[in-house]
Amino acid sequence: MESTHYSFNRNVETYSHSDVVVIGGGPAGTAAAISAARSGKRVVLLEKSAQLGGMGTLANVSIFMPVGNVTGIYRELISEMLAEYLPEGHDQSIAPQYSPFLFRQYFNEKMKKENVQVFFHSEFVGAVREEREIKAVIVSTREGLRAFEADVFIDCTGDARVAIDAGVPYHAGREEDGLTQPMTLMFTMQDTGKPVKQVLPEGCYVYNDVADLPQGRRLYWERNGDGSLLVNMSRVKANGAKIEDVNYAETEALRQVFSIANYLQRTGFENYTIAHIAPQTGVRETNQIEGLYTLTEQDVVQGTRFPDVVAQTNYEIDIHSPDAQKTTDERKVDGYDIPYRCMVPEAFDNLLVAGRAISATHVAMSSMRVQATCYALGQAAGAAAAISLDGGGAMKDVPMAKLHAELARQGVRFLGQSIEV
Numbered sequence: 001m002e003s004t005h006y007s008f009n010r011n012v013e014t015y016s017h018s019d020v021v022v023i024g025g026g027p028a029g030t031a032a033a034i035s036a037a038r039s040g041k042r043v044v045l046l047e048k049s050a051q052l053g054g055m056g057t058l059a060n061v062s063i064f065m066p067v068g069n070v071t072g073i074y075r076e077l078i079s080e081m082l083a084e085y086l087p088e089g090h091d092q093s094i095a096p097q098y099s100p101f102l103f104r105q106y107f108n109e110k111m112k113k114e115n116v117q118v119f120f121h122s123e124f125v126g127a128v129r130e131e132r133e134i135k136a137v138i139v140s141t142r143e144g145l146r147a148f149e150a151d152v153f154i155d156c157t158g159d160a161r162v163a164i165d166a167g168v169p170y171h172a173g174r175e176e177d178g179l180t181q182p183m184t185l186m187f188t189m190q191d192t193g194k195p196v197k198q199v200l201p202e203g204c205y206v207y208n209d210v211a212d213l214p215q216g217r218r219l220y221w222e223r224n225g226d227g228s229l230l231v232n233m234s235r236v237k238a239n240g241a242k243i244e245d246v247n248y249a250e251t252e253a254l255r256q257v258f259s260i261a262n263y264l265q266r267t268g269f270e271n272y273t274i275a276h277i278a279p280q281t282g283v284r285e286t287n288q289i290e291g292l293y294t295l296t297e298q299d300v301v302q303g304t305r306f307p308d309v310v311a312q313t314n315y316e317i318d319i320h321s322p323d324a325q326k327t328t329d330e331r332k333v334d335g336y337d338i339p340y341r342c343m344v345p346e347a348f349d350n351l352l353v354a355g356r357a358i359s360a361t362h363v364a365m366s367s368m369r370v371q372a373t374c375y376a377l378g379q380a381a382g383a384a385a386a387i388s389l390d391g392g393g394a395m396k397d398v399p400m401a402k403l404h405a406e407l408a409r410q411g412v413r414f415l416g417q418s419i420e421v
Contacts, residue, residue, distance in 0.1 A: 026054020
């Protein structure tokens with residue numbers, strides 16, 4: 001059937017004008033909004049769901065992966081929510097399991113204190129551009145379409161939705177075939193202290209051995225001593241930015257969750273019952289913009305240092321098989337920098353992309369994609385936006401000395417090198 005195209009023209013009322021609009025309330029978006037607001041800017045944060053925190057709350061990916069340092073806003077979150085895990089120095093690493101429900105409440109209160117105006121149920125629809133600038137984003141709200149204007153926009157959608165709609169070049173997945181890392185539906189089980197009734201709903205699988213499991217392994221965490229088991233064992237071949245893929249993933253992942261829970265109840269977790277299933281399946285990888293610099297596998301493996309560093313990590317190369325095979329490519333790395341240029345699209349003066357959709361190859365992205373690193377990227381983007389508004393020029397021209405000085409003022413510490421401030 002030949003596809004039909006429609007021209008959809010609409011006069012859209014402007015809802016607000018602010019200094020900075022951040023689209024997406026995950027780790028990068030929350031940090032970007034806080035950082036820009038602390039620099040004295042009027043900040044609007046648009047979130048398509050009912051909660052902030054991104055995959056950490058929406059998808060129950062409620063454990064922070066160890067990234068080799070605990071610094072900046074990420075360190076602040078740990079100190080305020082998970083103080084028992086706070087390391088003495090910035091050059092240490094932690095991997096705490098946390099409550100997505102408490103984090104959701106924490107972020108609501110945090111944004112009030114930081115004077116960030118948050119709009120829930122506000123999903124990006126399109127970008128209005130004029131030459132080298134984004135003038136507004138069109139957003140679907142509970143009152144219909146509304147325009148949000150700003151002087152600087154930060155795309156923290158995770159899928160680079162704003163950048164792509166505006167015409168920024170991008171790629172998806174691995175270079176040879178475009179396949180992305182698979183999706184996973186996280187869930188928790190609770191120790192009830194007594195044997196529970198085993199349930200296997202219609203349409204589910206019977207897993208008898210580890211080899212039968214979707215990842216071919218048992219992967220879970222039980223770190224808080226409260227009998228809460230966080231399970232990461234489903235795996236669905238899908239691109240989280242594709243309509244049909246997501247439709248399939250949401251049903252297949254849930255089928256796997258009940259099947260995995262039943263398997264665990266028969267193999268050592270007889271007293272555990274499902275306590276919470278994330279409201280959406282988690283996404284590891286979708287789109288990467290083509291920025292002024294593309295982070296590469298060589299950068300990650302060789303530990304490249306950059307004068308325009310904005311985030312650092314030593315999180316491993318961690319590629320869940322894009323073919324959804326029962327393998328994971330895990331390779332230890334010693335630590336590397338992520339440069340500011342990875343967040344900057346060449347064609348726009350007032351747009352940054354922060355979080356997992358920055359300019360990176362498939363392999364490099366598998367290391368930089370985790371939550372703690374996304375907080376660091378978002379914090380740098382928010383600070384850069386403020387500097388640009390204070391006479392720092394276009395986003396690509398933001399002076400690194402000023403950006404590093406502002407990040408230092410906000411508590412960011414870089415490891416292994418001396419940064420000019």
